[in-house]
Amino acid sequence: MRVFINEDAGTVRRFSAGAGLSFPLLPDKDGQVASRYRVIRHPHTVIIDRRGLIVGRADGERGWAAPLAREWIARLLEGPAAR
Numbered sequence: 001m002r003v004f005i006n007e008d009a010g011t012v013r014r015f016s017a018g019a020g021l022s023f024p025l026l027p028d029k030d031g032q033v034a035s036r037y038r039v040i041r042h043p044h045t046v047i048i049d050r051r052g053l054i055v056g057r058a059d060g061e062r063g064w065a066a067p068l069a070r071e072w073i074a075r076l077l078e079g080p081a082a083r
Contacts, residue, residue, distance in 0.1 A: 001026055005034045005042070047076050055079070 003026045004012050012027045028034055037046050037054075045064075047056035056076040063069055 003028050003033050003039075005031055005039070047073060049077050 001024045002021075004015070005028045007027050008029050009027045012025050016025050026033065037044075039046075041059050043059075043061060045056075045058040045062065046054055047058075049055045056073070064073075
């Protein structure tokens with residue numbers, strides 16, 4: 001999921017139109033989602049397991065398609081919740 005902090009639903013719809021994204025987009029006009037997940041800089045990635053528990057975080061741009069990044073995510077999702 002990608003959260004759009006301080007953006008309304010119309011902005012998010014315009015961004016996503018024709019983008020072919022495979023994940024949901026969430027407008028966060030008032031910043032409640034960002035506050036709840038303690039986002040302090042952008043971009044900020046939160047890895048959430050199937051139980052809904054936060055198991056990892058990363059600040060800044062990342063090459064998520066790289067093998068090391070995918071391995072890191074897989075390890076986080078397989079192990080006990082770290083946070």
